[in-house]
Amino acid sequence: MKILAIESSCDETAAAVVEDGRNVLSNIVASQVEEHKLYGGVVPEIASRRHAEAIVGVVDEAIKSADCTIDDIDAVAVTYAPGLIGALLVGVNFAKGFALATGKPLIPVHHLRSHIASNYISNTELKPPFLCLVVSGGHSHIVEVRDYTDMKVIGRTRDDAAGEAFDKAARAMGIPYPGGVELDKIAESGDENAFPMPRPRVDGSPYDFSFSGLKTAVINLIHNKQQKGEEVNVPDVCASYRRAVVNCLADNFLLAAEDLGYTKLVIAGGVSANSLLRRELSKRCEGKYQLFMPEKYLCGDNGAMVGAQAYYEYLAGHIAKTDLNAVATLPISENLF
Ligand code: KG4
Numbered sequence: 001m002k003i004l005a006i007e008s009s010c011d012e013t014a015a016a017v018v019e020d021g022r023n024v025l026s027n028i029v030a031s032q033v034e035e036h037k038l039y040g041g042v043v044p045e046i047a048s049r050r051h052a053e054a055i056v057g058v059v060d061e062a063i064k065s066a067d068c069t070i071d072d073i074d075a076v077a078v079t080y081a082p083g084l085i086g087a088l089l090v091g092v093n094f095a096k097g098f099a100l101a102t103g104k105p106l107i108p109v110h111h112l113r114s115h116i117a118s119n120y121i122s123n124t125e126l127k128p129p130f131l132c133l134v135v136s137g138g139h140s141h142i143v144e145v146r147d148y149t150d151m152k153v154i155g156r157t158r159d160d161a162a163g164e165a166f167d168k169a170a171r172a173m174g175i176p177y178p179g180g181v182e183l184d185k186i187a188e189s190g191d192e193n194a195f196p197m198p199r200p201r202v203d204g205s206p207y208d209f210s211f212s213g214l215k216t217a218v219i220n221l222i223h224n225k226q227q228k229g230e231e232v233n234v235p236d237v238c239a240s241y242r243r244a245v246v247n248c249l250a251d252n253f254l255l256a257a258e259d260l261g262y263t264k265l266v267i268a269g270g271v272s273a274n275s276l277l278r279r280e281l282s283k284r285c286e287g288k289y290q291l292f293m294p295e296k297y298l299c300g301d302n303g304a305m306v307g308a309q310a311y312y313e314y315l316a317g318h319i320a321k322t323d324l325n326a327v328a329t330l331p332i333s334e335n336l337f
């Protein structure tokens, strides 16, 4: 089954053709990041407008580079939640128009479920059940993936998401948006023991995260140094901060795995591209857990992951009608269809 999949929840206009949930025939991503960089973050109004301009060309290219015509496509899938509402609406309306014009089924896909599904592409043998750490710009969750469309969140951030915490700290050091990527690169040449960082814990909820204290600590550290006229050693600050964030993520994730008896562990979302997170989990999982990660090109937002999850939503009978609407916030566990 060939699914045309569309993603427009944030600042990438993306489309892909994916066969049977695992085989990517094309994957086109048009990023708006250079424009949002000028403002230090995503400007929702601009994002929606750029999606509207790009979507026809991106979908056209996805179909062509899959060596397909519209007739070869069996269904259209789209990210409908969660995300920036105006941005989501562009993809949703495009997919509705496509479904209406072609008479093909319309499959609604939850954005975080699709991040998890990027792993089905990179690890073709992977099947639920497993425990997944989903870390993106907007979310940090530990999710029990009991089946392809049956999920339960057992840990979440109480404040900033991991990606947001990376981006905000990076911004305080003058690293342009989205700073998480660059901070990760700079940290490679720094000393992670240079600056002591707090170890935030959420009382009574051992799997929950809290990053705002950590973020404030690093911002204060930079401001204090600047006020005293001292030089900030950016690589050392990046490395110490990255180590602290990664320890929080890895500690809680592995504790949950141990407590709940999972042996298959999976990471997903933009922050799953973080080099230290990948190295640290690989090291700590060795001989004890099977660890699955998406290839780096599938960690950020893309259409292929939407096509992967859509296949399983389709098999579960989750089909939308043409009154499908975009939803800004929706728990990963919820099925509206
Ligand atoms: O999943 P994603 O592409 O979009 C959302 O759904 O939010 O995640 C984007 C986030 C940004 O905050 C970005 O800075 C972060 O992922 N990110 C990273 C890395 N690559 C992307 N954070 C840390 N290290 C990286 N290598």
Ligand code: ZN
Pocket: 111, 115, 136, 137, 269, 270, 300, 301
């Ligand atoms: Zn995302």
